[in-house]
Each structure stands twice: as C-alpha cells, then as structure tokens.
Amino acid sequence: MIRVLIVEDDARIAQAHDSYVRRVPGFTPVGIAHTGRDAIRAATQAVAEGEPIELVLLDIGLPDIGGLEVSAALARLSPRPDIIAITSARDLAMVRAAVAHGVALYLLKPFPFAAFRDKLERYLEFRAALPAEESALTQHDIDRAFGALRTPDPKASVPKGISPPTLEEISRALRAAPQGLSATDAGRAVGVSRVTAWRYLEQLATAGAVERQTDYGRAGRPQVRYVWRR
Missing domain, CATH: 1.10.10.10 (Winged helix-like DNA-binding domain superfamily/Winged helix DNA-binding domain)
Known part of the structure; x- marks a missing residue:
C-alpha cells in the first residue's frame, strides 16, 4: 500500500480527496495537512518514525507558503516522496515551475473521480515499471516507466456524456x-x-x-x- 499525504487547505475538498484515495486499490491515506508547514512537518516526522510518506497530493495554493516551496522542502527528505499537484493553477509558468520542482503528475481542479483514479493508477504503473532494487536502469526501463505516466486517451478524464x-x-x-x-x-x-x-x-x-x-x-x-x- 502506497502511503499518501493529502495537502489541501479546504477541509471539505481534503476529505473528498481522502475518500477518493480510499477507493483506489493500492493506496492508503495516512494524513491530511491544511498548510504547507504542516505538510513538511508531517512528512519529516513520518521519515523519523520509519514510515515515510511515498506520495503527496499537493495543492499549490496554500495559505502560508507556496506549494512549490513545500515541494522543494520535501525533496530534501530521504527517502523523498513523489508529488502529484492537484490545483486550479493553469498558467504556463506555474506548470513549468511544478515540473522543475519534481512534480510527477498535474491534475487540474475541478475533476471527476475518474480523472483522479486515472492519475493514481498511472502513478502505480510508473512505480511498478521501475526495478525494486537499486540498480542501473536501461533505456527500456526508463521509457517504460515514463510512458506509464502519459494519458493516451483524453476521454478517460471525464465521465460519459461530459464534454x-x-x-x-x-x-x-x-x-x-x-x-x-x-x-x-x-x-x-x-x-x-x-x-x-x-x-x-x-x-x-x-x-x-x-x-x-x-x-x-x-x-x-x-x-x-x-x-x-x-
């Protein structure tokens, strides 16, 4: 089970994300943080306790510090968690900055459960495509892993009948x-x-x-x- 930390300042949306995570096999939510500082604190404590966070669902627009600053702080942890940005920020500069800060996937609000599930399943495929042990990767390993993150069918992100x-x-x-x-x-x-x-x-x-x-x-x-x- 992949341990997930939800970072979202809106309590109702955070609870919705928590329920969504529980519906996707292979993932378990282990905490909710409503501010960037709380997210960093929770992830750091999890590492210290020997049960590190593996995936962070990160809102970019947090009330105290920016989501990209949170991402940079989390990158200093060992092991570092992967990040899926869940945000309404859609300007090009923000998307580029998110990629530069190590965001693996980017999910725009609003979204249906099908889009959420698709992102988590692709992340699961990405992890499964990588060798379990530390070793030098082949080009095939890398191509297969990054290929798993791509969404080939744009219709998968919306329910039937929704354009x-x-x-x-x-x-x-x-x-x-x-x-x-x-x-x-x-x-x-x-x-x-x-x-x-x-x-x-x-x-x-x-x-x-x-x-x-x-x-x-x-x-x-x-x-x-x-x-x-x-």
Whole structure:
C-alpha cells in the first residue's frame, strides 16, 4: 500500500480527496495537512518514525507558503516522496515551475473521480515499471516507466456524456460570477440548455469545485445557485 499525504487547505475538498484515495486499490491515506508547514512537518516526522510518506497530493495554493516551496522542502527528505499537484493553477509558468520542482503528475481542479483514479493508477504503473532494487536502469526501463505516466486517451478524464470543452466553459463562467449562477444563468452564459448546464454544474459540485446555495428570497420555488469555491 502506497502511503499518501493529502495537502489541501479546504477541509471539505481534503476529505473528498481522502475518500477518493480510499477507493483506489493500492493506496492508503495516512494524513491530511491544511498548510504547507504542516505538510513538511508531517512528512519529516513520518521519515523519523520509519514510515515515510511515498506520495503527496499537493495543492499549490496554500495559505502560508507556496506549494512549490513545500515541494522543494520535501525533496530534501530521504527517502523523498513523489508529488502529484492537484490545483486550479493553469498558467504556463506555474506548470513549468511544478515540473522543475519534481512534480510527477498535474491534475487540474475541478475533476471527476475518474480523472483522479486515472492519475493514481498511472502513478502505480510508473512505480511498478521501475526495478525494486537499486540498480542501473536501461533505456527500456526508463521509457517504460515514463510512458506509464502519459494519458493516451483524453476521454478517460471525464465521465460519459461530459464534454471537456463544455465543462471548461461552465467552469470559466462560474469563476467570473462571484455570486454564483443558476443552471438557467449558466446555460445562457455558454449557450446550452438549462438541463445540460445543470448536469455539468452537478458534476462540478460532485468534484468539490462548486458549492450549492439555495436562494429562498425569490417568488416561486427555491432556486439553487452554484458558487465557485475560491
């Protein structure tokens, strides 16, 4: 079982990640840290106790120190944990910096469980492709291990019936609306029906990216607004 530390400042999202990890065979969550300093402290203590963290699911936007600083600190541990960045940061400079700091995989929020599972399974294949004992690797060993980290089928990251471009458009509209959007508003914003928008909004809510809020202040039936988690 691969020992996993979850680093996420939002308690609800952290618990969602914890439940996701428990659903993927071969992995076990051993702790949750809500700040960068807590993450470094937990990983350091695990090494001292002889039960090192093997994989860190790392949010880049932490409240105290940046995720990349956390990654640099974890790299000084022996053995050092591998890192999968789980973040909404999608600018090119950040992605390049993450790679430079040893991030093995990069998963953008919001995401469905299928995308999460795919990343963990590919990481498991990466580890299995490497020799168990310390030894000089062949080119075949290296190519096979790094090949396991690639995702050949982009459809694997979203559930059936969900289009990644439409999901991105809905997400962008929500991020631009601080007070949130109803399914009707979201549908109008991206040019889809209310029912279609509702399906995508519910997918984002299931992934923990948005919060449902019920508006009782208008006449008629209460209306659900979906608010992007900041």
